[in-house]
Amino acid sequence: MKLIVTDREGQVHTLEGREDWSAMEVIRDANLPLAAECGGACACATCHVYVDDEWLAKLPEQQQQEIEMLDFGVAVQENSRLSCQIKMTDELDGLKVTLAPESL
Amino acid sequence: MTTNVAPAGGQHKTDVVIIGAGPIALFAVFELGLLDLKAHLVDILDRAGGQCAELYPEKPIYDIPGIVEVTGQGLTDRLMDQIKPFGPTFHFSQMAESLEKAGDGWRVTTDAGTQIEARVVVIAAGGGSFTPKKPPIPGIEAYENESVFYAVRKMDRFRDKVVVIAGGGDSALDWTLNLQPIAKKLLLVHHRDGFRASPDSVNKMRALVADRKMEFHIASIKALHGANQKLEGLTLSNKERGDYRVDAEMLLPFFGLTMKLGPVANFGIGLHENLIPVDTEKFETSTKSIFAIGDINTYPGKLKLILSGFHEGALMAQQAFRYCRPDEKLRFQYTTSSSSLQKKLGVA
Structure with missing residues (x-):
């Protein structure tokens, strides 16, 4: 399954996703610049991505924990998600996300 | 012995200064203490625990050997108990800003x-200093x-100003x-x-909005307007x-x-991708005694596991002893059998 990531310079990377991995883990494994400070505990909001509109509705619903953690994200938009909370599945083959800007 | 928290601004002399007060720094105090080495710890947070205290105090950790489950705060509390016999001194809410040679050793300011x-x-600064996002x-x-x-x-700075607060956590609501x-x-x-704030604060804020004593905007901030630093x-x-x-004179995000690496980057120890290369015998940097x-x-x-950091601290302490006590013979002992170690721990 593919995960298509646009980095902060606008460059597009097609990554090989793995069943059961989070999108955050796939992005980090490819050495793209994603802080993910808490390591996937949904406790820091530094794995923040924007999800392409066409994919937004296909994602599993956000848990309350993620909604609340996004209160500590910078530059949060309607399509903001924490990539540590997106589990890769066959249904998400081809998922497109953009790395959100980081804290200055 | 007790754990000390030093007021800011003092001058101190000790065997080892540890930058950071997370779990690895705390256990290093234990390993140094067994060798009779005294430690001072500097941390930008106002309490011990580092990421365990700041990022996941309530989250369970399952991979500490011998402890089936413990929260970040629980592990911090246990480590603080464990090092109490060695009387470490903490310097909280401070960032280690500079490091320079001082005689045989170093001075941290x-x-x-x-x-x-x-x-x-x-x-032992983990991912760096915790600083506001x-x-x-632009x-x-x-x-x-x-x-x-x-x-x-200083609250007074905001008196009679048009103040915008951005955010949805407890700090945003409290302020x-x-x-x-x-x-x-x-x-x-x-x-x-x-x-993500205490319901009581949220209710109070909503009451102020209902009374037209403040405004709440569900929005994002796109741009700032002003000149010469004045918003x-x-x-x-x-x-x-x-x-x-909207009008705004002050903005509080x-x-x-x-976590930002901060001044450690300027300490003159060769960094590699914001990490500090060390050897695996002593966990020493390219600069001796750091x-x-x-x-x-x-x-x-x-x-990057807590258990790896514990091991690194134990080996570091051996070499730290050789620097701090060059004329003494290092005696490797077990807490189980050594009455002198047990005395230090206050259990003999």
């Missing part, structure tokens, strides 16, 4: 003016310390309630009509209204903390 001289320096709004840095603040030090009575006008800006207005944006402008343990170091096969 903090941003609060505290100076600590020690033969050995141990950098800065929202990436040009925001030009307004910092004049119109944009990430913390409130909304604290500053509303003295501000000329107060606006809270958050991206959703929900908060005059903001462009906010949301679905209903599109882009719109509260989005929690993030060590790096825990998440901040790198070596072939490094795993």
